[in-house]
Amino acid sequence: MRNTFIERLTDAAETDSRIFLLCGDLGYSVLEAFAERHPDRFVNVGVAEQNMVGIAAGLALSGYKVFTYSIVNFAVTRCLEQIRNDVCYHELDVTVVAVGGGFAYGAQGYSHHGSEDVGFTRMLPGMHVAVPADAAEAAAAADYMLARKGPGYVRLARGREPQLHRAEIDELASFHRLDEREGAVLILASGPVAGEALTAANLLFEAGINASAVSTPIIKPFDVDAFCALLNGTSLVVTVEEHVTFGGLGSTVAETLADAGASVPLLRLGIDHKNRTIVGSQDYLRNINGINGHAIAARIRAKLEER
Amino acid sequence: MPTDMSNPATLAKEVRRAVLGMVHRANASHVGGCFSMADILAVLYGGWLRVRPDDPAWADRDRLVVSKGHAAAAVYAVLSKVGFFPDSWLDGYCEDGQPLAGHVSSTGVPGVEVSTGSLGHGLSIGCGLAMGAQRTCPESRTVVILSDGELDEGSIWEAALFAGHHKLGQLTAIIDFNKIQSFGAVTDVLCLDPLADKWRAANWDVQEIDGHDHAAIAAALADGGRSAGAPRALIAHTVKGKGVSFMENDLAWHYKSPDTAQLAAALAELDA
Structure with a gap:
């Protein structure tokens, strides 16, 4: 599902020059295509998530539609205050994309268990929170965040999740x-x-x-x-x-x-x-x-x- | 802008006078940190920053991020003095329902780029602004004012590495190095020495200046003698509470608000 989401984002960036993708030194075998096709709008900021979100805010203030990418706790918890103050307070167009939701990285220990992120993000002002169930919903979640303006959070898992929808879905719905x-x-x-x-x-x-x-x-x-x-x-x-x-x-x-x-x-x-x-x-x-x-x-x- | 406000000396004095009134009325803190950066603000807004008070959202403007958000009174004072909004707004500082919050607030306040208040956020935002400007309006310059205390925050050094690596040459960080942080002297709480070397090690151009010498600040902000593409750190040696003798170098004035007698004495010193 993470590849599906990023593919959708990569394609959208073809026609929407505002799209900017930041990652915190993660994304091997997922983000390469975006980086190759849109090198001027992709930055690996290093292992520095607080800085990543601050940069995202600055870019959004400059007119960009920014996506940040990391594993759940690094994408959300490490930099929660930057998401709260810099992004959400100012209603900036920044979508936090997290992989490893739930127990996707279960064997890696509690540091890598995404177990509180939905609560953290749901409490923040103006934040839209999407938790897609499979690749079809992940693609629709990408479209959902691309179509709106404002703070967003998308919690993904990793790859090869069972397909629950038989076909693509037209639009991400509540149910x-x-x-x-x-x-x-x-x-x-x-x-x-x-x-x-x-x-x-x-x-x-x-x-x-x-x-x-x-x-x-x-x-x-x-x-x-x-x-x-x-x-x-x-x-x-x-x-x-x-x-x-x-x-x-x-x-x-x-x-x-x-x-x-x-x-x-x-x-x-x-x-x-x-x-x-x-x-x-x-x-x-x-x-x-x-x-x-x-x-x-x-x-x-x-x-x-x-x- | 009234003509005399392009004179940094006049502007700095007006900012200090206004700040005294604001913190006195509001019974608010942080006069010390407002005064240590008043001269920096005066040089920036006395002509260096390319901004338009009558068109605050002008796309090609320079951006100033005041990361030490607790010095809000000085920021609002300088913005009003150069014409972003009427002086009368300053009376509403920290008042119920008014826009001028105790920490720098951009909501409803023309001329403020971004709200701050939690330390260590501004340099990262400045990196994003500078990177955005690099791609969309290369003439636009970004300045971030940092306190010394907030250099304790790890996020500052994340941003410092980033700006050096990405050669954000249009980014300037001005460190208001007044040597006193929130609960003690910097050297006692968390020593920053050697501070210039830390920024140089992150590939910044560094100058150390007297942060109250308007000519020195202006000279440091001029573009001569810089490495191509390097971000610039100006370590401004300042005095907390600068301008009022009984407030200078005293931790108490991070917190205290002048009472009526102290206000009169302070204003008299500024006018002397």
Whole structure:
């Protein structure tokens, strides 16, 4: 998905001379084409993310549409104050693009686990936050950020994520159904872990529980009306994210339900900080945190049985 | 601009007078750091910066980033004195709902390029502005004013390496080296020596000047004798609180606001 996103950006830079890409010394086998085709609008700033975001702000003040690129915590957390003060306060046209969302680099340890970034960015003024689930959504997320002006955050994974959409999607929407059902159990998921949500929905359906999985790539601004429309006939809402259960999708849904006065129960599934010292593959860590397909299905069944 | 404001000596004095009134009215801090950079601002706005007070967004203008955002009173004072907005705005410094915030704010304030207040941000923004100007309006120059205390921030040195590497020759950093940071003397808190060598090591042209000598500041800002493409660091040796004897070299005036008697005494010294 990261290659798809950057390819879309590289093509757009062909016709839009405002597009500028900065990276923090990462992007091997991903950014080369952009650098070769647009050498005057690509800079590897070195391992210096705070400087990267400040430079992005300066370039945006000069009229450029700037994208910054690094791994989640370096792209967001290391330079959070520069994103807050220099970019968001001034409503500058800077999109932070992060790779390694969730457990994409799970074996590399907590430094490389993207587990709080959606919360950090969602709290910032004017920031649009996109968490695409597969390559099709990543391409649409690129179009989404290219079409707007202002601070943005796109959380990508790495490569070879399962394809959840059969074809390209025309436009990044707040909610993309991943199955044909409109189940009483509504499973909302953001990022590639939406594939696990779909597996869970299928398992539950086979067991006679009408569940459906919906990808939720736009965390902010959250489309409250579209969300409330989805609630018709829903008896349980479940959120699944490769992120802690606060600050991101689960919090957004909980806040929205509370504000709407909706009485539908909510089950939030995601990363548990108590597991932060455990390393391993993405599959292994999803299992540990109870967010692979089987675990999600089991936790939903348990939730249904407790009622 | 009123003609006398193109005279740095007049402008510096007017800035100091205005700052005293502002911090007194608002019961605000940071008069010391405003006074240490007042002469630098006076030379910059006394004719060096190519800016248009009646057209603040003029595309080919020079850009000034005041990274030491706590010296906001001096920035607003100089902008009003050269005509970016009326003097009367200064009365609203730090007042409810007014645009002139206690740290440099660009929102609704003509002539301010970017808001600052957290230290260590401005040089990176300046790098971006200079790189943007390099590609779109090469005549435009970028100046960043830094405090000595903020050189403790790692991001400053990220930007220093970057500017040297990318040969941002239209970028000038002026360090207001008043030797006193927020909670002690620079030499006691985190020694910067040898400061000039640090910038030279990052491939900057470096000059050390008396930051209160208008002719010396102007000479340093002139373009002679520079290495091709090197960014320029001017280490301006200054005195915190410069211009009012009882404020000079005293950490307390990073925080204190002059009371009515102190205000009168300070104004009298400036007029003497």
